[in-house]
Amino acid sequence: MAELDDMLRPFVDARRHSDAPDFISETWRSGSTLLEDWGERDTLGMVTGMFFAGSDTTMHTLSNAFVLLLTNDELIQRVRTGGDDTIERFAEEALRLHGAVQFRLRKVNHDTEIGGVHIGKDETVMNLHAAANRDPGQFAHPGSVVLDRQSPKRPQDHLAFSFGPRSCAGAALARAEVQETVRAVLEWFPDIALADTAEPIGPYTGYALRSYSRVETTFTAQHERGAGLAS
Ligand code: HEM
Known part of the structure; x- marks a missing residue:
């Protein structure tokens, strides 16, 4: 974190009095209206949080999505040939199965009961999104990619981005990134x-975010095939 702070600090400091419409300048302006003593530490915290929220999550999800594709010949063929709708459905299934964020914490507003367990006001609960996303009562064949799932849940009804008033601010961007990356890689x-190495894929590691840490692939580069890059 200290290293990341040092990398980002020049960008944060340079925008302290800026009236530009970028995220860092806007954070300085809005922060100062919220807290009198808003300072560098606060803006830096928002920026490092956003940096992680927008980069690590997508990177891990993409890595997982490609493991799903590259270990299933029938699936990769369907995604390659099925058009936009199939890519969108695949992206949702990848998010559901391996959407990187495993859990989120919540503080309980009032006494309640869940699954027969009493939970008192102000207690902390750990919502396991990864488990909910594989709930067989909600998703038939929960451990598999099912491109045409309809009920009880549709492909996009997973909890990879959480749910309710506080959920992922970048969900639309993340969806676009997964769809466009899958589309571009399969096309290019x-x-x-998967590379024919002695090393197995993985391991599947991480605590808050989980992914296959090592996925080696082989492919022929565009220029070797004599084709121009797609736009
Ligand atoms: C596949 C990629 C992503 C996944 C799986 C993901 C997942 C999540 C989850 C589960 C939350 C927690 C919401 C909660 O507290 O319950 C969250 C929050 C957030 N995400 Fe994402 N996210 C992804 C990509 C992005 C991107 C690309 C951005 C922005 C560029 C982003 C920005 C944020 C922000 C700002 C929050 C905090 C929202 C708040 O505190 O109200 N995320 N994300």
């Missing part, structure tokens, strides 16, 4: 495959 590298 038609022969992409």
Whole structure:
């Protein structure tokens, strides 16, 4: 964190009095209206939080999405040939199964009971999104990619981005990133495959965010195939 602070601090300091419409300048302006003593530490905290929220999550999810594709010949073929709708459905299934964020914490507003367990006001609960996303009561064949799921839940009804008033601010961008990356990689590298190495995929590691930490692939580069890059 200290290293990341040092990397981001020049960008944060440079925008302290800026009236530009970028995120850092806006954070300085809004923060000062919220807290009298809003300072560098506060803006830096928002920026490092946003940096992680917008980069690590997507990177881990993409890594997981490609493991799903590259370990299932039938699936990769369907996603390659199925058009936009299939790519969108695949992206939702990848988010549901391996959407990187495993859990979020919540503080309880009032006494309640969940699943026969009493939970008192102000207690902290750990909502396991990853478990809910594999609930067989909600998703038939929960451990598999099902591109045409309809009920009881549709593909996009997962909890990868959380739910309710506080949920992922970047969900639309994240969805677009997963869809566009899958589309581009399959288009640009038609022969992409898992590398034939002795190393197994993975391990599947992490605490708050989980992903296959190591995925080696082989593919023929565009220029070697003599084709121009897609736009
Ligand atoms: C696949 C990628 C992503 C996943 C799985 C993901 C997931 C999540 C989850 C589960 C939360 C927690 C909400 C809660 O507290 O219950 C969250 C919050 C947040 N995400 Fe994402 N996210 C992703 C990508 C992004 C991107 C690309 C951005 C922005 C560029 C972003 C910005 C944020 C922000 C700002 C919050 C905090 C919202 C708040 O505190 O109200 N996320 N995300």
